[in-house]
Amino acid sequence: MKALVYRGPGDKGLEDRPRPQILQPGDAIVRMARTTLCGTDLHILKGDVPTCAPGRTLGHEGVGVIDAVGAAVTTFRAGDRVLISCITSCARCDYCRRGMPSHCETGGWLLGNAIDGTQAEFVRIPHAETSLYPIPAGADEDALVMLSDILPTGFECGVLNGKVAPGGTVAIVGSGPIGMAALLTAQLYSPAEIIMIDLDPHRLEVARQFGATHVIDSSAGDAAAQVMALTGGRGVDTAIEAVGIPATFQLCQDIVGPGGTIANVGVHGCKVDLHLETLWSRNITITTRLVDTVTTPMLMKSVLSGRLDPKRLITHRFTLDTIIEAYDVFGQAARHQAMKMLITMEAAQPG
Ligand SMILES: NC(=O)c1ccc[n+]([C@@H]2O[C@H](COP(=O)([O-])OP(=O)(O)OC[C@H]3O[C@@H](n4cnc5c(N)ncnc54)[C@H](O)[C@@H]3O)[C@@H](O)[C@H]2O)c1
Numbered sequence: 118m119k120a121l122v123y124r125g126p127g128d129k130g131l132e133d134r135p136r137p138q139i140l141q142p143g144d145a146i147v148r149m150a151r152t153t154l155c156g157t158d159l160h161i162l163k164g165d166v167p168t169c170a171p172g173r174t175l176g177h178e179g180v181g182v183i184d185a186v187g188a189a190v191t192t193f194r195a196g197d198r199v200l201i202s203c204i205t206s207c208a209r210c211d212y213c214r215r216g217m218p219s220h221c222e223t224g225g226w227l228l229g230n231a232i233d234g235t236q237a238e239f240v241r242i243p244h245a246e247t248s249l250y251p252i253p254a255g256a257d258e259d260a261l262v263m264l265s266d267i268l269p270t271g272f273e274c275g276v277l278n279g280k281v282a283p284g285g286t287v288a289i290v291g292s293g294p295i296g297m298a299a300l301l302t303a304q305l306y307s308p309a310e311i312i313m314i315d316l317d318p319h320r321l322e323v324a325r326q327f328g329a330t331h332v333i334d335s336s337a338g339d340a341a342a343q344v345m346a347l348t349g350g351r352g353v354d355t356a357i358e359a360v361g362i363p364a365t366f367q368l369c370q371d372i373v374g375p376g377g378t379i380a381n382v383g384v385h386g387c388k389v390d391l392h393l394e395t396l397w398s399r400n401i402t403i404t405t406r407l408v409d410t411v412t413t414p415m416l417m418k419s420v421l422s423g424r425l426d427p428k429r430l431i432t433h434r435f436t437l438d439t440i441i442e443a444y445d446v447f448g449q450a451a452r453h454q455a456m457k458m459l460i461t462m463e464a465a466q467p468g
């Protein structure tokens with residue numbers, strides 16, 4: 118079968134790989150129908166993610182059809198259409214039972230990281246019963262691909278951890294797919310203001326169409342002053358960090374108001390300064406989180422009912438055969454006005 122393989126920093130290729138086999142009784146083999154690329158895949162290709170070894174098939178998002186199940190799997194059978202969660206959950210360990218499957222003792226973020234992922238014709242899913250979701254007949258599967266990772270990430274790490282509330286003020290630093298997912302799901306709680314901040318004018322324009330009340334181009338260097346002006350000098354109730362660099366965490370510290378929350382979502386690859394000398398007296402909360410995907414069932418209902426429309430994030434479509442081109446476009450997102458790449462399997466030859 119065809120698979121997109123990480124060969125080492127800066128090196129990837131579409132390779133012929135053996136089809137995955139059932140290894141544990143709880144496994145399922147899924148024939149992929151749709152997958153996508155994540156900013157985190159780009160982090161891996163830069164060499165930023167040491168847990169992902171060269172030779173790994175990338176990808177932790179997608180939908181597909183059950184091809185085979187292990188002896189212990191009773192809730193799925195061949196032919197069922199399923200949504201794949203980026204987080205694998207045993208549902209039994211202490212972390213899973215505390216609602217933190219991101220830290221599952223035999224799961225967590227495995228796909229496209231510790232085990233082969235979804236940018237392939239087939240993928241092996243451990244703990245299949247508790248890591249896959251059945252897709253109802255007639256569902257729009259393009260939209261559901263956004264539920265594997267980005268929607269729960271923006272919602273859980275940004276909106277829920279950030280305590281977005283009716284009438285509140287929210288600033289989202291970073292208007293990539295994760296920031297946009299936070300923007301879409303923040304509106305479920307009717308905050309009074311949602312300020313989107315980015316360096317890319319096109320992404321800010323999209324953010325406005327997606328419901329931002331204000332957008333700020335931070336390339337001029339005065340984003341903090343603009344947020345303070347918009348909030349009457351008070352700062353925001355919720356500052357969501359959705360980039361993952363020191364400058365944007367600093368911006369969140371500069372704009373969070375008394376009693377507010379900084380919800381960090383970004384993956385940080387280097388040291389970041391924490392200014393307790395200015396924050397200690399301001400009653401703020403700082404949260405961090407690896408997405409748990411515990412809200413996926415709720416978000417799926419919101420998508421199926423049309424209340425949430427994450428399909429709007431898809432800007433480009435490719436087949437698995439042309440996934441290298443998809444990476445080229447995604448890697449230069451500003452130039453191509455790109456957000457999410459949808460990869461379908463049609464043109465790939467099974468075998
Ligand atoms: N915590 C988790 O579980 C989790 C899960 C998935 C992704 N992530 C992380 O979330 C972050 C966002 O993901 P994404 O896919 O949206 O990434 P992305 O790279 O597509 O988007 C980041 C955005 O930040 C903007 N940006 C860069 N520098 C900026 C600056 N100085 N000021 C303002 N904006 C700036 C870019 O223009 C871009 O639009 C990444 O770090 C990703 O690895 C975390």
Ligand SMILES: [Zn+2]
Pocket residue numbers: 155156157158177203266267
């Ligand atoms: Zn991801």
Ligand SMILES: [Zn+2]
Pocket residue numbers: 206207208209210211212213214218220221222223224
């Ligand atoms: Zn577990």
